[in-house]
Structure formats: C-alpha cells, structure tokens
Amino acid sequence: MTATTNPQPGPITIGVFDSGFGGLTVLRTLLDRFPNARFVFLGDTARLPYGSKSRRTVSRYAAQSARFLVEEQGAQFLVIACNSASALALEAIQQAVPVPVLGVIEPGADSARAASTTGDVLVIATDATTRSHAYSAACTARGLRAFEKACPLLVPLVEEGWTNHPVTTQVIRIYLEELFNEAHANGLTPDTLVLGCTHYPLLRPLIEQAVREFAPEGFRVIDSAEATADAARALIGNTIPPTTLNQDQEKKQIQCFATDSVEKFERLGTSFLGRPTGTVQLVDLGG
Amino acid sequence: MTATTNPQPGPITIGVFDSGFGGLTVLRTLLDRFPNARFVFLGDTARLPYGSKSRRTVSRYAAQSARFLVEEQGAQFLVIACNSASALALEAIQQAVPVPVLGVIEPGADSARAASTTGDVLVIATDATTRSHAYSAACTARGLRAFEKACPLLVPLVEEGWTNHPVTTQVIRIYLEELFNEAHANGLTPDTLVLGCTHYPLLRPLIEQAVREFAPEGFRVIDSAEATADAARALIGNTIPPTTLNQDQEKKQIQCFATDSVEKFERLGTSFLGRPTGTVQLVDLGG
Numbered sequence: 241m242t243a244t245t246n247p248q249p250g251p252i253t254i255g256v257f258d259s260g261f262g263g264l265t266v267l268r269t270l271l272d273r274f275p276n277a278r279f280v281f282l283g284d285t286a287r288l289p290y291g292s293k294s295r296r297t298v299s300r301y302a303a304q305s306a307r308f309l310v311e312e313q314g315a316q317f318l319v320i321a322c323n324s325a326s327a328l329a330l331e332a333i334q335q336a337v338p339v340p341v342l343g344v345i346e347p348g349a350d351s352a353r354a355a356s357t358t359g360d361v362l363v364i365a366t367d368a369t370t371r372s373h374a375y376s377a378a379c380t381a382r383g384l385r386a387f388e389k390a391c392p393l394l395v396p397l398v399e400e401g402w403t404n405h406p407v408t409t410q411v412i413r414i415y416l417e418e419l420f421n422e423a424h425a426n427g428l429t430p431d432t433l434v435l436g437c438t439h440y441p442l443l444r445p446l447i448e449q450a451v452r453e454f455a456p457e458g459f460r461v462i463d464s465a466e467a468t469a470d471a472a473r474a475l476i477g478n479t480i481p482p483t484t485l486n487q488d489q490e491k492k493q494i495q496c497f498a499t500d501s502v503e504k505f506e507r508l509g510t511s512f513l514g515r516p517t518g519t520v521q522l523v524d525l526g527g
Numbered sequence: 528m529t530a531t532t533n534p535q536p537g538p539i540t541i542g543v544f545d546s547g548f549g550g551l552t553v554l555r556t557l558l559d560r561f562p563n564a565r566f567v568f569l570g571d572t573a574r575l576p577y578g579s580k581s582r583r584t585v586s587r588y589a590a591q592s593a594r595f596l597v598e599e600q601g602a603q604f605l606v607i608a609c610n611s612a613s614a615l616a617l618e619a620i621q622q623a624v625p626v627p628v629l630g631v632i633e634p635g636a637d638s639a640r641a642a643s644t645t646g647d648v649l650v651i652a653t654d655a656t657t658r659s660h661a662y663s664a665a666c667t668a669r670g671l672r673a674f675e676k677a678c679p680l681l682v683p684l685v686e687e688g689w690t691n692h693p694v695t696t697q698v699i700r701i702y703l704e705e706l707f708n709e710a711h712a713n714g715l716t717p718d719t720l721v722l723g724c725t726h727y728p729l730l731r732p733l734i735e736q737a738v739r740e741f742a743p744e745g746f747r748v749i750d751s752a753e754a755t756a757d758a759a760r761a762l763i764g765n766t767i768p769p770t771t772l773n774q775d776q777e778k779k780q781i782q783c784f785a786t787d788s789v790e791k792f793e794r795l796g797t798s799f800l801g802r803p804t805g806t807v808q809l810v811d812l813g814g
Contacts, residue, residue, distance in 0.1 A: 293573070293787075392683060392686065396679060396680050400680055407697055407698055407701070410693075411694055500580075
C-alpha cells in the first residue's frame with residue numbers, strides 16, 4: 241500500500257465502487273452532475289459476484305475496497321454503485337472510512353416515492369438483489385408497496401453486447417409481461433418501475449418500449465443510477481465550490497482500478513461509461 | 528474435518544467435482560455406466576466461477592475439493608466435471624490425491640478425433656474455457672484443427688430453465704450460424720461439434736436442430752460428459768467386480784455436497800441429474 245495522498249486543494253475527489261464494472265453507469269451520471277470533480281473507480285472483479293456471498297464476506301471485501309479509494313486514492317465522498325454491496329454492507333463501509341458514503345438503493349426508493357401516485361412500485365434486479373429484498377424494505381419504509389422480479393438474463397445479454405438486439409427485446413417483453421401479470425394478480429396498480437441493477441440503464445430504451453405495451457400512459461421508469469447521482473448532488477451541494485479543471489486534470493479526471501479481468505473491463509467499460517475508461521490499473525487488495 | 532472413511536469393501540466410490548452444479552450432467556452419464564457404484568459429488572459453489580480466476584487460485588481450490596472427496600468421502604476414482612478446473616488444475620489435483628483423476632477435456636478431444644473424418648472440429652464453450660484454449664490444444668495434439676467459440680448466453684439460459692424455449696432456439700441459431708460462417712471463412716470443413724460445457728447437454732436437442740440447418744448430413748455432435756463417462760468406464764474397466772447394491776446402499780448411491788447456494792443447487796440440480804439430487808449438504812472448505 242502506498243502513502244495516503246489527498247489531492248486537496250483542488251477539485252473534489254469522488255470514489256465510486258462496484259463488485260464489477262456495471263457501476264460505470266453510475267459514474268456516467270455522476271460525471272454529468274459533477275463535471276469538475278475527479279473520480280476514482282474500483283471494480284472488485286477478482287471477487288465478484290458479491291450476490292452469492294454472505295453479509296460478513298461482502299462487508300469485509302467492500303470495506304477493503306472503500307479504504308483503498310479513501311486512504312490510497314484520496315476519495316472525499318464515496319458512492320457504492322453496487323446493489324449487493326449497498327444491500328449488505330453499507331453500514332460496514334460507513335464504519336470503515338471517515339467520509340460520507342452513499343448507496344444506490346435508498347436514492348432509488350426515494351425517487352420511486354417521489355414518482356409514484358398509486359404507491360405501488362415494481363422493481364427489476366438480479367437474482368441476488370431480489371433475494372435480499374433490500375428494495376422492498378426501502379420502499380416499505382417509505383409507505384410504498386413494492387413488487388420485485390429477478391431478471392437473470394439481462395446482465396448476460398448486456399455483457400454480450402446485445403443492448404439493441406431482437407432477442408433482448410423478446411426477453412424483456414417476457415419478463416415485463418410476467419411482472420405486470422403477477423403484480424396485478426396480487427392486487428397492485430403499479431405506476432413506477434425501478435431499474436435495480438447497474439447494467440439495466442443500457443437497456444432503458446428497450447425496457448421503456450416494452451413498458452408501453454403493458455402499462456398506462458404516464459408510467460414512470462426510475463433509474464437508480466440517476467437517482468443516486470441526484471442524491472450525491474443534493475448531499476455535496478455547493479459546499480465544495482466548482483473548480484475549473486486545467487488540461488492536465490481533465491486528462492486524469494477518471495482513474496479506473498480493477499482487482500482482476502482488466503481486459504473485459506476495458507472492452508465493455510466504454511459502453512457503460514459512454515466514453516473510454518482509459519487504462520484500467522490492476523490492484524491487489526489481498527484476501 | 529471428520530476422519531477418513533473408506534467404504535471398501537463394497538461398491539466403488541467415484542468422486543465427481545465441479546465449481547458449480549453443471550457437472551451433474553457428467554454424474555448423470557456416469558450413473559448409466561456404473562449403475563452399482565457409489566457417488567460423491569462436490570460443487571464448490573461458494574468460490575465459483577473458476578473461469579475468471581488465476582491458475583494458482585483454481586489449483587488451490589480444486590486440490591482442496593479433491594482432498595475432501597478422497598480423504599473424507601472415500602472416493603477411489605475422481606472425475607473433474609468442470610472445464611475450467613480440467614483446463615487449469617488437472618496436474619495439481621493429480622498431485623494432491625493418491626487416486627486416478629480424469630478431466631473432461633481430453634476425453635472430449637479423443638471422442639472428436641474418433642468421430643471426425645475431415646479433421647476439422649468446432650467447439651462451443653464458456654468464455655473462460657474458450658480463452659484457455661484447452662480444447663484447441665487437446666485437439667491439435669491429436670492432429671485435429673479446432674475452431675472454438677464462446678457462447679456466454681447459454682449457461683444463463685439453462686439456469687433460467689429455458690431449455691426448450693423459442694428465445695434459446697434463436698440464440699443457439701445465431702451462435703451456430705456465426706460459428707459455421709467463421710469456420711468456413713477460415714478454410715475449415717468441420718464435421719464435428721464438441722459441447723465443451725457441462726450445461727450444454729441440456730440444450731442438446733435444440734443444438735442438434737440448429738446444426739441440421741448449417742451442416743451436412745452425418746455431422747456429429749460430441750458431448751464431453753458422455754465422452755468422459757466412456758473414458759472412466761475404459762479406465763476402471765472390470766478391475767472392480769460389479770456389485771449389486773442392497774436397498775440401503777441404493778438410497779445412499781449419490782451424496783451431493785456444496786460449499787454455498789444449496790438452495791439453487793437443489794432447485795436446478797434435478798434437471799441436470801435427471802433424478803432428484805437428494806438433500807445437498809453444506810460443507811466448509813475454508814479460504
């Protein structure tokens with residue numbers, strides 16, 4: 241481990257953490273809200289998937305990752321752009337580092353609360369996130385009724401690059417038809433759908449197209465990535481004055497780290513981030 | 528760890544190992560060939576996927592798993608029903624235990640050698656197995672030209688239970704059309720396709736249907752699971768006399784262990800094994 245480097249004074253450094261690289265969709269929305277910030281992103285690709293691991297193990301991995309971003313990369317604010325880590329380890333991360341930490345689930349639920357009129361909300365996510373019922377709990381705490389569905393084929397379809405493919409259209413149609421039917425059979429009148437996985441923003445056009453088939457006019461699709469970036473904006477606010485990046489800082493605005501699979505990260509990362517990830521540095525967190 | 532229990536004298540005990548539960552398709556074919564044997568199966572589900580991990584790590588995990596099956600469960604013969612472990616750790620496993628060890632890749636390549644007239648062979652597998660080029664190397668060593676293709680959507684489709692679904696038919700058609708076109712563009716005249724993943728036998732009817740679209744009459748589909756069971760039969764032969772199982776032994780013919788995710792194992796295992804897996808026991812191999 242190298243010595244702590246805190247880049248202050250200068251632009252704020254925001255750390256973004258995921259078990260893989262799906263969280264780059266969250267980084268993408270953060271770049272919109274904080275055009276002058278510096279970002280350090282860590283994908284703990286050597287130890288993914290987190291979803292099948294115990295709370296204790298995920299907490300240990302996530303806390304190590306958070307400490308890397310704060311102690312070694314000088315992050316002054318941390319975004320947990322990973323549904324499993326947000327669901328299982330938010331508290332452990334908050335205890336591990338002395339900076340504010342924001343997960344993706346609470347902002348997603350807040351956004352659903354603001355959008356929904358009927359109070360009935362649908363959530364699509366991975367199998368692991370669904371089994372954790374973290375979105376359900378966060379929605380219930382806000383007086384909403386939530387109905388969750390696991391859509392395990394969507395992540396592999398995105399990773400295959402089939403984000404605008406007839407097969408993906410068909411799979412989304414099948415999942416959403418089942419979801420709407422099950423929700424109606426359970427007496428819900430949903431008017432909001434939460435995308436509870438960091439891969440799903442890449443499927444948003446296809447998801448919105450399918451939603452129009454099964455839902456009334458005015459049905460809302462909420463992206464947890466967008467909601468999280470908005471929440472970060474609200475939290476950080478104007479306490480840190482906007483700084484204009486100099487040319488050197490702009491080049492170094494994003495630095496990505498991964499614990500394994502750098503090749504896949506670099507290959508797929510660009511479509512998640514909406515711009516090149518740059519060289520991804522391999523980092524060893526042990527364990 | 529409990530004390531070593533060797534069930535001799537009595538029926539032979541065959542240990543079968545996989546990183547997950549896909550290897551149950553290999554166990555299924557072994558049951559056909561060894562109706563009187565006792566089987567212990569271990570899925571190292573806590574540490575999957577092996578495919579993205581280094582050779583050193585996979586070797587360590589696989590050797591631990593092999594020792595559990597031999598030292599604690601009395602396995603007298605070991606089948607590595609996992610392509611990644613066969614590709615990366617066969618030698619390490621052979622050094623770790625004092626019983627014969629058979630992987631899935633060499634038998635698959637032997638079977639392709641026996642089936643092919645043109646000497647040109649196609650292999651479909653996961654991304655990890657394809658990147659290891661283990662099938663290519665084994666085919667080349669037998670004087671064959673092999674052309675490999677990763678089909679990353681097939682495992683998730685099987686795990687979603689869509690083994691006879693129009694979406695799966697379409698995905699297989701897309702993959703095989705690309706594979707045949709690429710092989711022809713590279714000057715190959717393939718007459719054999721190897722199913723290089725333990726999940727794929729569940730898709731065999733759909734794969735054979737798609738093959739008929741793109742390949743001439745007489746084109747052969749080779750299942751590594753079948754090839755491996757045949758190789759085990761040839762190796763074990765009649766050195767161990769057939770024993771008739773008594774009623775008590777029959778009930779205990781298969782004992783499955785997993786290091787995590789027992790629920791998914793039990794839920795999906797039956798379709799892989801072709802009969803109920805029975806209660807899956809959780810086992811802790813540490814690290």
